Amino acid sequence: MLVVEGRAVRHGRIEPAAIGIEEGKIVAIRKQLRGDPVYRYADALILPGGVDVHVHLREPGLTHKDDFLSGTESAAIGGVTTVVDMPNTKPPVTDGAALREKIRLLSGSANIDFGLYGGPATAAGVPEMKRATAFKVYLAESGNAVPVGTDADLAGILRAVGESGSFLAAHCEDPERFAAGVAKSLSDHHRSRPPEAEVAAIERVARLRGNARVHIAHVTTAEGARSRPAGATCETTPHHLLLSTTSNLGTRGKVNPPLRPDATRDALWREVLEGGIDMFASDHAPHTLEEKSARFEDAPAGVPGVATTFPVLFRYVRRQILPLERFVSMFSENPAKLLRANKGEIAVGRDADLLVVDPRRIEKVTARRCRYKCEWTPFEGAEATFPTATFVRGELVAQEGELVTERIGRMITPTEA
Ligand SMILES: [Zn+2]
Known part of the structure; x- marks a missing residue:
């Protein structure tokens, strides 16, 4: 033993x-x-390893930005032991053949456990992708993702997902609430895709949900979290909690949904502290610095983050702003429950996914520390506490910022009914 x-x-x-x-x-x-x-x-301290239900590891097709081997190394170094990868890779995972090919391609390239989202265009895509961990829809255009069509299309997908027993994660922004004009700054970007768009899209999902399990991706406002339908879960990201339109990031801070003004961001924090948000997710979506060096309106949206969720948020635990119990439930327990994965808790019978941390150790975030293939992080220089060791199913995977065991990750399967 x-x-x-x-x-x-x-x-x-x-x-x-x-x-x-x-x-x-x-x-x-x-x-x-x-x-x-x-x-x-x-x-x-020994904590359950993190479960990040929202990452874009860019494989296949976009591996100049990141790839599965590198992205899961970054995750392990940040204390994340399970990730679920989004379907907007190239080609996108919209049918059974694309999902099978992605599973084949990634098996053997994961340093931690993983799941995969399917991105059905219509209800027919859902039963085709039986092996998908869960499903994802976009209610607005974002990067290379295609938005869902009519209400009937969305209702059909929701019905099919309900029958599958899995859940639907929704990127909630309503393009009808977007402002016209060209966004040239983080403030413009916030105004062009405003908080009302988030709430309106969440209300659309609530209206069409039926019996499906629904998860609202990356809420940026307390109003968004509160407008989710009863029983639905929601996530928020470290960048929406810690960065804002006043962060001096330019295109590097361009992300969908946008960073918000300080007051909106502070209200989102209060919602976290009051228990109104179920989980953290990184929405790790790296682009190269060259891609980000375009004019603001042309630069791609997305920031890397899979390695920094624990390091940058643990600071608030150490300072007793964020209670340890709430942190563990949002970083590990609740996302594991959403996935129905045998993870997220230090308990007999659970997978031995653990992270070890010395709370007295304080260092600075750097892209190199995160082992990011994209070579930058929006949290560069931020105060952080990185885990000293990460175990996946009892295997020591990362230690002192170095990967020590490679490619032991497996695709997760749900365990409970
Ligand atoms: Zn995303």
Whole structure:
């Protein structure tokens, strides 16, 4: 039996524990356990590994921006042990053949566990993509993603997803609420795709939902979170919580939905602290610096982030602004529940996905520290606490910022009904 010792975070409490692991699963949690090997982390914290339900790792077809091997290395270094990749790769994952090809291509290239979204254009695409972890629709154009058509198309997809037992993640912006004109700055971009567009699109999903499980991607406003239908989950991103239209980022801060003004951003934080948002997700969507060096209106939208969710948000845990229990539920537990994956909690029977962190260690974010293929991060220079070790199903994958075990990631399968 492999044993990991430290101060484990369980049910919001911190207790010295020895975590026994066999065949990738937690089999015992005691004060002391005998095992071989034993990883001793003394008074460092042990948390469940992060589950990031929203990443764009760019493979296939866009691998000059990122790829699965590199993106999952960045994830592991940031304490993320499961990612779910979006379908707007090249070719897009819109049918069974494209999904099968993506699974074939990526198997063997993942350093952590992963799931894949299917992006059905119509209801017929859903049953074709049985092996998809979940499904994604865009209600507005964003980058190379094609928006869903009529209400009937969306209702049909929702019905098919409901029958599949999976869930539909929705990028909620209503293009009818977009302002005309050319956006030349982060403030312009915010005004051109305003908060009202977010709320209107969420209301459209709520109206057509039927019995489907629905997840609202990247809410940028407290109003957006509150307008989601009962029982639906929502995520927000570290960039929408920590950056704003006043961040001096230019095109590097261009993202859809946009960064908001400080006051909107602060209200979003309060919503997190009050428990109104279910989970963090990075919406890791890298572009090269060359692509981002275009004029504002021509630059592609998206920022990298899969490595920084834990490091930049843990600062707020350390300062006791964000309670540890809420952080763990938003970073690990709730996204694992959404996926119905056997992850997200330090408990007997769960996959042994763990991150180890010394809360006293403070450093600065750099693109190199994140191992980003795109070579930049919007959080460059920010105060951060990176994990010292990351385990995936009991395997030590990353340690002290270095990948130590490669390509052990597997595609996740739902475990509960
Ligand atoms: Zn996205």
